[in-house]
Amino acid sequence: MSAITNKLPVAGDTATAAAYNAEQSAYTEGTGGLTYLSADNMALGGLDLPQFASGMVFVAADTANIGSSDLNHSSVTTINQTSPPAPVATSPAVAFPSLIATPLNVAVGEVLRVYFQCGAWAGGGGGFPWDSSTFVEQLAPGALGSEINSSWCWVGRVQYASTVTLGVPSGWTDMPGQDDFLSVYGSLVGSALEDCPATAVISAWTMCDSGLGANGSSAAWDIVDAAWQVVSGAFFYTPTSTFGPIYGFRVVFMSGVYHPYFNSATNKNWLVWDELVRPGNRLEIGQGSLTYHVMKEG
Amino acid sequence: MKRWTERQAREATALDARDYGAQSQANRESFGTLDRTQIPAQAISKSQVLPYAMHRVWTFGMEDISPTYPGEQEAVRSNYAIQLPYTWEAATYKKFGGSPGGLTFATLSLPGGKEGFYHLDFKANAMLHPYFTMSSRPVNAKHLGIIARLNGVTILETWGAVRGMSSFVLSGVGVGQAGTNVVELAFTFPAAGDNDAVVLDGTSYPWVVAHLWGMQAVVRGTWR
Numbered sequence: 411m412s413a414i415t416n417k418l419p420v421a422g423d424t425a426t427a428a429a430y431n432a433e434q435s436a437y438t439e440g441t442g443g444l445t446y447l448s449a450d451n452m453a454l455g456g457l458d459l460p461q462f463a464s465g466m467v468f469v470a471a472d473t474a475n476i477g478s479s480d481l482n483h484s485s486v487t488t489i490n491q492t493s494p495p496a497p498v499a500t501s502p503a504v505a506f507p508s509l510i511a512t513p514l515n516v517a518v519g520e521v522l523r524v525y526f527q528c529g530a531w532a533g534g535g536g537g538f539p540w541d542s543s544t545f546v547e548q549l550a551p552g553a554l555g556s557e558i559n560s561s562w563c564w565v566g567r568v569q570y571a572s573t574v575t576l577g578v579p580s581g582w583t584d585m586p587g588q589d590d591f592l593s594v595y596g597s598l599v600g601s602a603l604e605d606c607p608a609t610a611v612i613s614a615w616t617m618c619d620s621g622l623g624a625n626g627s628s629a630a631w632d633i634v635d636a637a638w639q640v641v642s643g644a645f646f647y648t649p650t651s652t653f654g655p656i657y658g659f660r661v662v663f664m665s666g667v668y669h670p671y672f673n674s675a676t677n678k679n680w681l682v683w684d685e686l687v688r689p690g691n692r693l694e695i696g697q698g699s700l701t702y703h704v705m706k707e708g
Numbered sequence: 709m710k711r712w713t714e715r716q717a718r719e720a721t722a723l724d725a726r727d728y729g730a731q732s733q734a735n736r737e738s739f740g741t742l743d744r745t746q747i748p749a750q751a752i753s754k755s756q757v758l759p760y761a762m763h764r765v766w767t768f769g770m771e772d773i774s775p776t777y778p779g780e781q782e783a784v785r786s787n788y789a790i791q792l793p794y795t796w797e798a799a800t801y802k803k804f805g806g807s808p809g810g811l812t813f814a815t816l817s818l819p820g821g822k823e824g825f826y827h828l829d830f831k832a833n834a835m836l837h838p839y840f841t842m843s844s845r846p847v848n849a850k851h852l853g854i855i856a857r858l859n860g861v862t863i864l865e866t867w868g869a870v871r872g873m874s875s876f877v878l879s880g881v882g883v884g885q886a887g888t889n890v891v892e893l894a895f896t897f898p899a900a901g902d903n904d905a906v907v908l909d910g911t912s913y914p915w916v917v918a919h920l921w922g923m924q925a926v927v928r929g930t931w932r
Binding site: 420421461462465466467521523525527560561562563587603604606607609610611612613614615616617636639641642643644645646647648669670671672674677678679705706707708 | 725753754757759760761762763764765767768769770777778779780789790793794795796797798829831833835836837871872873874875876877919921922924925926928
């Protein structure tokens, strides 16, 4: 219960209007002068109080283009394969000018949500883009045909800038828990699936049965470019200690094609880089955007 | 402009404690009806709002959705699949042939909620068996279906496109109750067709049909 700390008027006192106002101010504006905002008070319209205009639910939010800012596919970021693969940022990389001056810090009790989407074109490898002797398995013992048992993809992920150098975000770092797709397993490089919270994947090509083989077999495949597709990704995070400073976000794609692999040593599913994929395969990133929200948990 | 409901204090007015108390009470009782601009800015601050007064967010990381294989669908998983190279330990036709209602693979508990709207964002990566039919045989294109239910009511249902690998973010909204609400996530896909090559998986070479991985979810409850 609040208390008026000023000397209260008593019978016989005279008071001026100014003195009365001072008493009122002492009551309504004093430290701890009002009890906590109750649900009733909220229902009475408290939400439109000017001091609640921002920050009650969302602490921060912003959006920016990644890749080209139009839909005509004429200005794309082309990512060709390299050996070994390396991260390639879309152009322009996300800058978020507002974050350079005032970096983002996500506090305990807040939720960081990052969403991104972009147009992506994949293909270019021709008929059999991979080493077919490696990746084609017989469907079953005695079957007439054979079958493909893997999926190939390009991998992308969100990163944040941990520093600023001469006004430009730098120190690009993977999101907490996200691997860099270059972890080594024997002669292979890649990432365990459990280390991919900020990852999005893009089919490297499309294939389907075009033959009329006997049951259980496929006489022929059609393998075509995966062509344009929409990529959507997101990352949700509740830090256990203040996460930041964050001077910007960007999306990078590895310059190589990856495929599933089971790591028997650790009993984990992995995505590993396929160095036998034909070099003609490429990825093109077109128009897209990235949005981040920082929201109070309650 | 609002008015005091008691007589205004004036210059040189004699005032006793009861008069003052009445004025003060009038002020307090008119609190909720004052123009917002009349409420002293320091009287109520954001820091005084009780937690969860307006909204609440529940975040589910990969380990919250599937603790054994974080972020991966682990409700149906066959280690027969990995007899083949370059594939994952995942759901096979042999193990799960599809289901109209879907197979629930994660149950997310939302304690401490209030009556209001519940907004689900679910993100995941999906692998589908790359092989599908477009010959004269019965077409049996492969789709991955995702279903989300809030307290048993479907708030999200979709067919995924046929892609060997894809990523998606899906949203659904439902009305929830006070207390603990529950979101169930389920997936499904068409069963193998009669002449579908992948049906002849036998016991030695079970084919992976689909897999979900990199899964995270966030639920936002909003109320007044």
